[in-house]
Amino acid sequence: MSGTGALSCAAVQDLAPELALNLVTGTQRSQALAHLDGCPTCRGVIDELADVADSLLLLAEEAEPPAGFTGRVLARGSSQGPSAYQAPPVLPSPRRRARLKPDRRRRLVLTSVAAAVVVAGTGLGVGLDLGLGTGGNGGGGFQVAGSDALGALGGRRLAATALRLHGREVGQVFVYAGRPSWVFMTVDTGDVHEPVTCELQVDGGATVVLGSFSSSNGYQSWGSTVAIEPSSIRGVRLVSAAGAVLASASLTR
Amino acid sequence: MAHHRPAVEALADEVLLSGLALDEPGMDLAFVQRFQRRVFGLAVSLVGDAAAAEDIAQEALLRAWRHASTYDPRRGSVPTWLLTITRNVAIDFLRLRRALPTDPEALLDISDQAMGPDDAAVAGDMAHRLRLAVAGLPFDQRRALVLATFYGQTAEAISASEQIPLGTAKTRIRAGIQKLRAAMTEPEGAR
Numbered sequence: 377m378s379g380t381g382a383l384s385c386a387a388v389q390d391l392a393p394e395l396a397l398n399l400v401t402g403t404q405r406s407q408a409l410a411h412l413d414g415c416p417t418c419r420g421v422i423d424e425l426a427d428v429a430d431s432l433l434l435l436a437e438e439a440e441p442p443a444g445f446t447g448r449v450l451a452r453g454s455s456q457g458p459s460a461y462q463a464p465p466v467l468p469s470p471r472r473r474a475r476l477k478p479d480r481r482r483r484l485v486l487t488s489v490a491a492a493v494v495v496a497g498t499g500l501g502v503g504l505d506l507g508l509g510t511g512g513n514g515g516g517g518f519q520v521a522g523s524d525a526l527g528a529l530g531g532r533r534l535a536a537t538a539l540r541l542h543g544r545e546v547g548q549v550f551v552y553a554g555r556p557s558w559v560f561m562t563v564d565t566g567d568v569h570e571p572v573t574c575e576l577q578v579d580g581g582a583t584v585v586l587g588s589f590s591s592s593n594g595y596q597s598w599g600s601t602v603a604i605e606p607s608s609i610r611g612v613r614l615v616s617a618a619g620a621v622l623a624s625a626s627l628t629r
Numbered sequence: 630m631a632h633h634r635p636a637v638e639a640l641a642d643e644v645l646l647s648g649l650a651l652d653e654p655g656m657d658l659a660f661v662q663r664f665q666r667r668v669f670g671l672a673v674s675l676v677g678d679a680a681a682a683e684d685i686a687q688e689a690l691l692r693a694w695r696h697a698s699t700y701d702p703r704r705g706s707v708p709t710w711l712l713t714i715t716r717n718v719a720i721d722f723l724r725l726r727r728a729l730p731t732d733p734e735a736l737l738d739i740s741d742q743a744m745g746p747d748d749a750a751v752a753g754d755m756a757h758r759l760r761l762a763v764a765g766l767p768f769d770q771r772r773a774l775v776l777a778t779f780y781g782q783t784a785e786a787i788s789a790s791e792q793i794p795l796g797t798a799k800t801r802i803r804a805g806i807q808k809l810r811a812a813m814t815e816p817e818g819a820r
């Protein structure tokens with residue numbers, strides 16, 4: 377591969393492990409990048425090694441973050457807003473940079489989001505928290521972002537509150553006012569392997585059973601339309617079949 | 630009321646990230662909850678103390694959230710992308726504090742029990758093969774590889790910190806990663 381850079385294939389492949397691990401800097405790096413731009417063979421060698429290095433990260437043990445972690449991330453994310461664009465977070469490794477192309481694939485992915493919404497919105501009529509309010513920007517606007525398919529589901533978010541068990545955050549509940557109005561939640565029900573009933577406490581102290589869902593393996597997303605006036609909801613409780621409270625949230629104004 | 634499929638949970642990682650980039654409601658929560666254990670787990674493995682790990686994990690998730698629209702599936706899976714960001718944040722953190730890595734060997738001294746059932750389902754055979762291959766590496770090679778992949782240490786840095794010749798550091802990194810690559814690319818049935 378002469379003429380594609382100052383380095384030969386042999387030199388680049390000699391550097392391959394360190395290139396793949398993104399440990400090469402300065403002139404050597406730019407020379408290698410120049411070579412890789414024009415040499416699929418070397419790119420292939422480095423790709424394979426980089427895949428191995430990436431896979432190693434996946435072997436690190438998972439760990440439960442401290443209580444309230446989810447809420448703190450969401451609060452920070454909401455105040456920053458996803459549109460506050462800053463420098464790219466990851467310097468692409470040499471092989472990857474060479475492969476980056478325009479966003480064609482991403483558009484396909486976006487299309488599938490819209491499709492997923494249509495299916496969930498018309499088919500199940502429940503359970504998917506898309507297009508029903510605002511999410512990340514939290515700037516006070518309640519307009520629906522995204523495509524018409526998303527917008528058609530409409531709605532205005534009245535509340536987003538943590539579900540807690542003994543003070544520990546185990547999920548989040550959202551209340552949307554619209555036609556129809558919705559309650560949506562994501563919750564970690566832990567080791568419970570039985571149906572979970574969702575109860576609403578409403579103004580005046582009455583309890584309304586919203587519905588129930590099966591709890592199989594911890595993390596769940598569930599939602600349902602509500603027939604009552606959503607602004608009258610004061611609390612949400614998840615109760616096991618045996619009557620134990622698994623999580624609760626109070627909605628104050 | 631009928632039981633309903635947990636729909637957000639069922640979304641593929643890439644779709645979830647696209648929803649996040651589009652600012653779809655609920656995606657932020659689903660995103661954080663799906664990945665926080667992995668991100669925090671890596672952070673705490675890298676820096677050792679929980680408070681610092683929380684800062685790093687928060688920062689990594691926020692960076693990923695902010696840059697969700699720049700994620701390209703061809704560059705690797707979402708967990709890989711996210712853990713790369715996490716590692717980079719942790720490296721910056723360690724540099725700023727001039728802190729030393731926590732016990733590097735501990736990072737890859739991973740038993741099979743450390744892998745949850747979800748991991749097993751997703752990563753399956755490959756993760757298992759990689760784990761075995763890592764376990765089979767000589768101690769020096771494994772240590773050099775951890776310092777390079779998890780802590781971004783160059784061969785020069787490893788040579789200095791391990792007090793070994795530069796050539797030896799390079800050889801350890803090279804031999805280690807080549808063995809893992811061979812283990813991962815060897816034909817089915819060869820294991």
Ligand SMILES: [Zn+2]
Nearest residue numbers: 377385415418
């Ligand atoms: Zn070449």
